[in-house]
Amino acid sequence: MKIFVDTADLNEIKELASWGILDGVTTNPTLVAKSGYSFTEVIKKIFTLVDGPISLEVVSEQAPDMVKEAKKLVASIPQKYRKNVTIKIPMTAEGLKAVKILSEEGIKTNVTLVFSANQALLAAKAGATFVSPFIGRLDDIGQEGMQIIEEIMEIFVNYDIETEVIVASIRHPIHVIEAARLGADIATVPPGIIRKMVTHSLTDAGIKKFLDDWKKVKK
Numbered sequence: 001m002k003i004f005v006d007t008a009d010l011n012e013i014k015e016l017a018s019w020g021i022l023d024g025v026t027t028n029p030t031l032v033a034k035s036g037y038s039f040t041e042v043i044k045k046i047f048t049l050v051d052g053p054i055s056l057e058v059v060s061e062q063a064p065d066m067v068k069e070a071k072k073l074v075a076s077i078p079q080k081y082r083k084n085v086t087i088k089i090p091m092t093a094e095g096l097k098a099v100k101i102l103s104e105e106g107i108k109t110n111v112t113l114v115f116s117a118n119q120a121l122l123a124a125k126a127g128a129t130f131v132s133p134f135i136g137r138l139d140d141i142g143q144e145g146m147q148i149i150e151e152i153m154e155i156f157v158n159y160d161i162e163t164e165v166i167v168a169s170i171r172h173p174i175h176v177i178e179a180a181r182l183g184a185d186i187a188t189v190p191p192g193i194i195r196k197m198v199t200h201s202l203t204d205a206g207i208k209k210f211l212d213d214w215k216k217v218k219k
Contacts, residue, residue: 004188024052047081057088063097103127117151124163136169
């Protein structure tokens with residue numbers, strides 16, 4: 001399973017990329033606003049840090065405007081990085097129209113705010129490169145978020161659908177494990193949760209014991 005980081009924090013992206021674990025980045029207007037940099041500064045820098053799909057979200061609501069905005073975003077990225085540009089499109093009827101047009105023009109799309117297998121199927125039919133089911137937000141309202149990942153993966157496998165599934169709105173490390181066990185293509189994970197995935201109390205205790213014992217060894 002590929003790991004994307006869900007942030008626009010340049011310091012976090014740079015650090016996590018140095019670990020050799022990142023396959024891509026997802027952003028949204030909220031994350032960019034938190035970064036403290038201008039939108040242009042953030043996105044151009046991200047492409048230099050990670051060689052993989054970078055999702056940039058449109059904020060228009062009508063299909064023609066989404067397409068126009070998407071093309072403007074692609075054009076704003078230096079030519080050598082454009083192969084990694086992925087346009088995040090909301091899961092609406094207008095969004096599906098935009099996905100169809102963009103996919104026919106060879107522009108990668110990531111349909112976001114997916115909350116059902118039906119929505120994921122329609123996005124894939126429209127030509128989406130990726131679909132992003134938001135599992136944490138489903139958990140928040142009392143539904144089992146991972147259930148839709150199971151449903152989507154079963155449908156996509158049944159019909160050899162090439163659209164990749166990005167498990168989004170991840171709230172804890174167990175979500176990542178569950179996504180991987182269900183065969184999801186990608187998990188997009190906040191930096192803090194990636195850091196939690198690294199640590200284990202027994203690892204820390206083991207390192208401490210080894211170091212303490214090494215101090216006792218005659219040099």
